[in-house]
C-alpha cells in the first residue's frame with residue numbers, strides 16, 4: 116500500500132482511549148441505575164432482559180445500534196464505488212424487512228412466552244434437549260461467523276488506515292467491550308449503544324454533507340457530472356454506467372445479503388432479548404421505526420461517499436494520486452477513508468476511526484451478551500446446575516462475556532490467517548446460518564410443527580444448501596476452491612435452498628407424524644427468582660416500573676403511574692410462578708386481559724406492516740427501476756436530497772426521540788442527584 120492515512124498512535128490512542136472512556140461511562144451508568152432507578156445489574160433479570168421495562172425510544176436506539184454495522188456505512192460506500200447507485204438501495208432493502216419481521220415475532224413472543232430470556236429457551240421448552248442442542252449450535256455458528264467477520268473487517272480497516280498490526284486490532288477492538296458488557300449487562304449496553312448511535316449518526320451526516328459541499332465535488336450536480344466524466348465502465352451494469360439501477364452484481368449481492376441478514380437477526384438471540392427487554396407497548400413501534408430509518412444509512416452514505424470516490428480518484432486531490440485503489444483495498448472498505456482524507460483531511464479520517472470503533476463495539480457487545488446468556492441459561496442452568504441461584508447464573512454470565520470475547524478475538528485472527536475475506540464470508544454465512552430460521556419461526560407460530568420436524572428440518576436444510584452451493588460452484592467454476600466458492604450465483608442458490616427447504620421439510624415431516632402443541636406450556640417459563648436471597652428478589656414487570664418511582668423518596672412517585680393509568684397495560688398480578696409440571700388448567704397467563712387484547716392489536720399491526728415493508732422495500736422500490744435507464748441530473752438530485760432528509764429523520768428517531776421518551780427517567784435521576792448533593796452541602 117502506498118500511503119498510510121493515519122499513524123499507529125492514532126489507532127492505539129483511539130481504540131484504547133475510547134475503550135477506557137466507555138468502561139467509565141458504564142460504571143457510572145450502573146451506579147446511577149442502581150441508586151436512583153432501583154435497577155440492579157447484579158440480578159439476572161436485569162442483566163439479561165433489563166427487567167422487561169425498556170421504553171420505545173431506548174429500544175429503538177439499541178436495536179438501531181446493534182443493526183448499524185460498519186457494513187452499512189464504510190463497506191457499503193466501497194461496494195457503491197464498485198457497482199454504482201443500485202448497490203445502496205439493494206443494501207437498504209436487505210436491512211429493513213428483517214427488523215419488521217422481528218417486531219412481529221417479538222410481540223407474538225410477548226403473548227406466548229412472556230417470560231422468555233433467550234429464543235433457545237422456548238425451543239427447549241417445546242422440543243426438548245436434542246432440538247435445543249441443535250439450535251444452540253446454529254445460533255453459535257451464526258453469531259460466531261457474523262461477529263467474527265465483523266471484527267475482522269473492522270481490524271483490516273483499522274490496519275489499512277493506521278498501519279496497526281491486524282492481530283493487535285483483532286484483540287483490542289473487542290477487549291474494552293467485553294469489560295464494560297461484563298460489568299453492565301443488557302441495560303447498560305442500551306445506554307452505550309445510545310451514545311454510539313448518536314455519535315455515529317452525527318459523524319455520518321457530517322461526512323456526507325462535508326464531502327458533498329466540498330469544492331472538489333461541487334454539490335449534487337458536481338458529483339453527478341464528475342461521476343459521468345470519470346467514464347468508468349462497470350461490468351454487468353446497463354451501458355457500464357455507475358448511475359443505473361440495472362446492475363446485475365448489485366442485485367445478486369443484495370439478494371444474498373437479504374438471506375444473510377435474516378439469519379443475523381432471527382438466529383441471533385440478542386434481537387429476541389431486546390424485544391423481551393422492552394415494554395409490551397414498545398416492541399412493535401420501536402422495531403418498526405428502526406426498519407424505516409435504517410434505510411437512510413446505506414442510501415445516503417453509500418451513494419455520496421462511494422460515488423465521490425469515483426469522482427476524484429483520477430484527480431490530483433486524491434490522497435494517493437496517481438495510484439488508483441486496488442481491488443483488495445476496495446474490498447477492505449478503504450474507499451471512505453481515502454475520500455475523507457483527500458477532501459476533509461486528517462481530522463475527518465480520525466473521526467472515521469471513532470465511527471468504526473462505535474459501530475463495531477455495539478455489534479460486539481450485543482453478540483457477547485447474547486452468547487453469555489446462551490451459556491448461562493441455555494447451557495449452565497439447563498444442564499449443569501438447574502437449581503443455580505441468581506448470583507451464580509450472573510457469575511456464569513460474566514465469565515461467558517469474557518470467554519466469548521476472547522474466543523471471538525481468536526476466531527477473527529484465525530479467519531485472517533486462513534485467508535477468508537469479508538466477501539467470502541458474505542456468501543458462505545447465509546448457507547450455514549439460514550437452515551434454522553423457518554423451524555424457529557414455526558416453533559412460535561405453528562402449533563403443529565413436531566419435535567421430529569424441528570430436529571430434522573434444519574439438518575436436512577443445511578445438507579441441501581451446502582450441496583447446492585458446492586455443486587454449482589464446481590459446475591460453474593470448474594473446481595472447488597476459495598475462488599469458485601465465492602461466485603455470486605452458487606452462493607445465492609445455496610442460500611435460497613438453506614432458507615426455504617427447511618420449511619418444506621418441516622411441513623412434510625410434521626404431517627407424516629402429526630401432533631399438536633398446547634401454547635400454555637410456554638407459560639411455564641418464568642422469571643429467574645433468587646431463592647437464596649430474599650433481598651434480591653426479582654421484580655415483576657409491574658414492580659420494576661413502579662420501582663422507578665418508588666425508591667428512596669416519596670416525591671418521586673407518580674411519574675410512570677400516570678402513564679400506566681393511561682394505558683393500563685401492566686398485569687395486575689405480581690410475579691406469577693406457574694407450576695413446571697401438572698395440569699395445564701392450573702397455568703395462568705401473567706398479563707391482564709386488557710394487556711393481552713393490546714398485544715393482539717399490536718400483533719395485527721406488526722403483521723400488516725411486515726407485508727407492506729416487504730412489498731415496498733423488496734418489490735415496489737427497486738424492481739421498477741431495474742430497466743434500461745441512466746439517472747438524469749434532475750432525478751439524481753431528487754434521489755440524493757431524499758436520502759439526506761431520510762438521514763436527518765433517522766437522527767430524530769433514534770437520537771432525539773429517546774431523550775424525549777425517557778424524560779421522566781432522566782428527570783428522576785437528576786432529582787435524585789441534586790437532592791443527594793443538596794443534602795451533602
Ligand SMILES: NC(N)=O
Nearest residue numbers: 182183184186379
Ligand atoms: N447490519 C448488518 N448486518 O449489516
